[in-house]
Amino acid sequence: MIHNIHLPPAAPGSLDFAGDAIERLFTNCLDLNAHACFAELSQLRVSAHFLIRRDGELLQFVSCLQRAWHAGVSSWQGRERCNDFSIGIELEGSDYVPFEAIQYKRLNQLLLALTASFPIAALVGHSDIAPARKTDPGPFFDWSQLMKPLLELHQTGNNSES
Numbered sequence: 761m762i763h764n765i766h767l768p769p770a771a772p773g774s775l776d777f778a779g780d781a782i783e784r785l786f787t788n789c790l791d792l793n794a795h796a797c798f799a800e801l802s803q804l805r806v807s808a809h810f811l812i813r814r815d816g817e818l819l820q821f822v823s824c825l826q827r828a829w830h831a832g833v834s835s836w837q838g839r840e841r842c843n844d845f846s847i848g849i850e851l852e853g854s855d856y857v858p859f860e861a862i863q864y865k866r867l868n869q870l871l872l873a874l875t876a877s878f879p880i881a882a883l884v885g886h887s888d889i890a891p892a893r894k895t896d897p898g899p900f901f902d903w904s905q906l907m908k909p910l911l912e913l914h915q916t917g918n919n920s921e922s
Contacts, residue, residue: 761842762867763808763830763850763886764896768795770854777814777852786811786821805829808848810870816862818870824878834889836882842889847874855898864905871910882917883910 766774767781781798784790786807792798807828811819822828830848831841839845849870853859874880885901886894903914 761831761846761848761884761886761889762897762901763848764853764855764859764898764901765808765811765850766852766854768797770856772856774854775857782811782850782852783819808850810848811850811852812863812866812870813852814860814863816860816866818866824874831886831889832893836884836889846889847878847880851897851901853898853900855895855900858900859897859902864902868905868907868910872907875910875913880913883914884917888918 765782766777767779767785770776781790781794785801790798790801792802807822808830809820809822809824809828811821813819824847827843828848829843830850831843831846834840834842836842836846849867851859851863851867853863871880871883883906886896887898903911906914
């Protein structure tokens, strides 16, 4: 499952991606007083398997053999609780700006490694499994940047949605 994340949340057109707030959030070290919007995160149980930073740096927070808390209330092809059967990949970005070429390169590398090790049936966005509450990876995520076998997983998954 592909997500986008920007902390603090991005204003439309914002290109400021400095700081380590994302890593602090996923390691339960976020100073909730560091920004006004962080207080609303205090009650969230959130994590992701992977994060791809704007510069292509790949970080892993949770083993793929364990559940991460990235999907929230969700449903995919009739199955609820998508955290139970998915791998969450966060891209540092927002709904307001394009992703970097190096992020797509790293994402393709990661997805190829994952599909070689796990029976991945589909690639979806957060918006595909929680359309009433989520928009990510957002309008600037270019699905065509996925390598052909990965793009086919995305197209197959979305064409067979029930």
